[in-house]
Amino acid sequence: MASVTTRLKELLAAPGIRIMPGCHDAMSARLIEEAGFEMGFMSGFAVSGARLALPDTGLISYGELVEQGRNICGAVSIPMFGDGDTGFGNALNVKRTVWGYARAGFACIMIEDQLAPKRCGHTQGKAVVSREEAAMRIRAAVDARDAGADILIMARTDARAVLGLEEAIARCRLFRELGADITFLEAPESVEEMRHYCAEVEGPKMANMIEYGKTPVLPPDQLEAIGYKIAVYPLTLLNASIRAMREALSSLKQGRMPGNILEFEELKSAVGFPQYYEEEKRYRY
Template identity: 35%
Template sequence: MADPIFRQKLESGKFFVVPGIQDMITAVIANKVGFDLVYGTGYWLTASAWGLPDAGIATYTEMLNRMETLARVSTGALIADADTGYGGLLNVHHTVKGYEKAGVTAIQFEDQEFPKKCGHTPFKRLIPLEDMVEKIKVAVDAREDKENFLIIARTDARQSEGMDGTLRRLEAYDKAGADVIFPEALTSEEEMEIACKNFDKPVMANMSNGGHTPVPHASVLEEIGYAYAIYPSLTSLVACTAMEKALTDLKEKGIGEPDELFSFKEFSERIGFDKVWEFEKKWAKD
């Protein structure tokens, strides 16, 4: 059964934020901070695991492994990026089954051609609206937990079809049974307001740092009318900045132990070494 927390938070009508998780170290830190929900980001999980771009190169099997691992490590329920469903209708069916079995709470599909592109990069191509509607219907039908395993439908139409095309597609995806609708890569707060006011279904915001969409304070997103916002690139880009500085200081200044390092002892305990040590004490032979 999927974790009901996502459905419950949406039904409460209170805006919330969801951090993107790119690797299991980030998941451990997110556990410490405390989040009810986390987002398994396709772009950053692909980058961290294989050093590849989010361009449909990672396979269903590879991404399923990443999501299953993240669902195990994270104490927050997992919203998972599933790209296009990795192919046609049968692939979508298979992806829903696999992700739900892996412990995912919600799955997100987009209306790009396969292989897809990151929503904030050029050369995206969309499938026909009718084809995406069929994918959503298949996804809705494939899930076992009809109440708590939620389907998120994303459109990348803004850059090729404008706001009219974006709204037309979202309306169709709403009617097809999507639980949450997701207009990707909007370019202004005005467009964000238009998207939110046109639907009764929850609308999600993608706060992708450096992308097409502005990243206002969370309180502004709440006023605009979003149900929640994901922050897929935040932890990755912050980590890149910190790593670049530390490595530059090491190379140029010989600094191997900078100030403000996270405690090695605490991290070891949070990753599970405390249980290993307990096991050793119980079973070690002198």
């Protein structure tokens, strides 16, 4: 069977835009695959929120993210993208991060140019490193890939919010020259900005569709027409799960059974009891 990285390359080479929901744990990743999506994204925002109940402000560590990623990739067979933040240090840290994500099972890692500690791209207080340091991170990531790490490199810039759109575009062009497989210009603030980026930067590009964020949320066919190859929805499942849990807790507090609850057999199926029972039969003596 082809590696997940090879399968991801094939998906990116095929016609059409790819829709990529975000996950925060193994269960949400499995639901993405179960729903028929071809790829998924481990969001740092979502993992920080779900695992630590803390904001995406650089508080979660490399070790925590790669451990969560190992569980996520182990639960699915589809290619998964992993949020690698800033690479967690200098060039050697970046290389270690890339190798660690590859060993965890990711098909692609995202490395960004924010100043550590980083923060969610749609929140306030962002700062970016110099263009030279940003290039160093991507060069190190590409070197790790070229040395044998079976993983693609997605280079992200947050320069739009700090230094303007043209600098962000220039960085994306540089990242492609350095060998990045995919570019991601975070948080353009209009359709016109999205078009300009896609017209000026070649290669696969990702659009970040955060509900009520800074970037217009557009339907996939419009994103494809603009020039994007991937539409990521990093927080939709975390968002929906928080709302569902709050509603369930409110019902319990009022002495009512929550609505929209799975039958117990369906819940058992979702977490894998039927497959476990089949395996158990095989080794019964």
